[in-house]
Amino acid sequence: MHIIILGAGQVGGTLAKDLEGEDNEITLVDVSQERLDELHNHLDIRTICGQASHPDILAKAGAENTDLLIAVTNSDETNMIACQIAWLLFKIPTKIARVRDPSYLKNKAMLFDKDTPGSLNVDVVISPEQVVTEHIFKLIRYPGALQVLDFANGLVRLVAVKAYYGGPLVGNALATLKQHIPNVDTRVAAVFRQGKPIVPIGSTIIEANDEVFFIAEKNDINVVIGELQKLEEPYKKIMIAGGGHIGAGLAHSLEALGCQVKVIERDRDHARELSAELNGTVINADAADKDMLIEENIEDMDVFIAVTNNDAANIMSSMLAKALGGRKVMVLINRPEYVDLAQSNGIDIAISPQRATIGSLLTYIRQGDIAMVYSLRRGAAEAIETIAHGDSHTSRVVGRKIEELKLPPGTTIGAIVRGESGDEKVLMAHDDVVIESDDHVILFLVDKQYVHDVERLFQVDATFI
Numbered sequence: 001m002h003i004i005i006l007g008a009g010q011v012g013g014t015l016a017k018d019l020e021g022e023d024n025e026i027t028l029v030d031v032s033q034e035r036l037d038e039l040h041n042h043l044d045i046r047t048i049c050g051q052a053s054h055p056d057i058l059a060k061a062g063a064e065n066t067d068l069l070i071a072v073t074n075s076d077e078t079n080m081i082a083c084q085i086a087w088l089l090f091k092i093p094t095k096i097a098r099v100r101d102p103s104y105l106k107n108k109a110m111l112f113d114k115d116t117p118g119s120l121n122v123d124v125v126i127s128p129e130q131v132v133t134e135h136i137f138k139l140i141r142y143p144g145a146l147q148v149l150d151f152a153n154g155l156v157r158l159v160a161v162k163a164y165y166g167g168p169l170v171g172n173a174l175a176t177l178k179q180h181i182p183n184v185d186t187r188v189a190a191v192f193r194q195g196k197p198i199v200p201i202g203s204t205i206i207e208a209n210d211e212v213f214f215i216a217e218k219n220d221i222n223v224v225i226g227e228l229q230k231l232e233e234p235y236k237k238i239m240i241a242g243g244g245h246i247g248a249g250l251a252h253s254l255e256a257l258g259c260q261v262k263v264i265e266r267d268r269d270h271a272r273e274l275s276a277e278l279n280g281t282v283i284n285a286d287a288a289d290k291d292m293l294i295e296e297n298i299e300d301m302d303v304f305i306a307v308t309n310n311d312a313a314n315i316m317s318s319m320l321a322k323a324l325g326g327r328k329v330m331v332l333i334n335r336p337e338y339v340d341l342a343q344s345n346g347i348d349i350a351i352s353p354q355r356a357t358i359g360s361l362l363t364y365i366r367q368g369d370i371a372m373v374y375s376l377r378r379g380a381a382e383a384i385e386t387i388a389h390g391d392s393h394t395s396r397v398v399g400r401k402i403e404e405l406k407l408p409p410g411t412t413i414g415a416i417v418r419g420e421s422g423d424e425k426v427l428m429a430h431d432d433v434v435i436e437s438d439d440h441v442i443l444f445l446v447d448k449q450y451v452h453d454v455e456r457l458f459q460v461d462a463t464f465i
Contacts (some may be wrong), residue, residue, distance in 0.1 A: 085325030241287035
């Protein structure tokens, strides 16, 4: 696939790294030759220096023979215009734009509706702020979870938790899970121990500090979490450092959930605006002000969430909040090299906005009928929802039991969703389950280098027999 990526920032650069080794022809466009040189020295990609929306730059990048254009520059306007020009002049079939400003997103239905005369020709709109806000909101909904990923329109969720001493399942084999929670059907998709993946089988014994990915219906999530660790009390008192798009959006969502929210915003004018919008307290201060945190009773907060646009400020304020008695701290970190530093200094959850965004982009890059993709473990692993097609004569999966499938190494099937919209049935992927045409199959790959093998496995092909 020939892909043009406009913008070599954190998202564009990380995406180029992820896709470069997957038989893709990548061209990266940016106005910074220094940034392009830095990436070109480590990656087998083409680079073009210039304005992303200029027709001559797009032509130089090979737009005439491009399958996919991904516009992720820092300018919404550049991204949208680049997609429009890519269609009008070069007929690029799929165009994705990162759009961040709420005023554009509020009018998304009209601006990007292909049936509306004069609308912008953007096939997919990605908003990192919305993706991150939803990601954090789910972590609040499920106390103790490290990640919560939706499949099949939220019917099924893949959840990552750390197993702790005292959890009922810790020290026991996975085969005993059904005995512990006989009324809940769940499946463990992957286990990471000291950072290394273990493909789970019935005899796998869960150890303390294992990172366990399990899949279950959304109403059963808390029950399964309780098997792996002491179930935390619901989060009710939330302090948010940063009142930008993410902080403000999160505050609105959490207030609707019934949480008591305090927002710390350094800019006086913006703090005043937020105070008029929110029911909770808005504090005009530096989030790393120790005296302020003590005065605002940080020790009573269930969660402290740092989402300013400054990594160092997020990390320092969160470390301080933790030291002063904050129950749990979550931090937004843009630079990957800071993640280990943060987590080794007591921060509970580090959130990467580019990783969350890239998962959304991969849904449109993967081959086959893909409904959802998530990038996990800093891009090393993936969770995929793909749709099976064909019959027993044209498909390697349809009409076969799960135990009969020749899955790539390190790949597990977690669940299957079957049926028409509104009447779906969730089936956990036990060995005797037979896959049918149009089933949504949810897979976990501990090593994404096998993603093309998974794509080929689900392709319809009358010649494979």
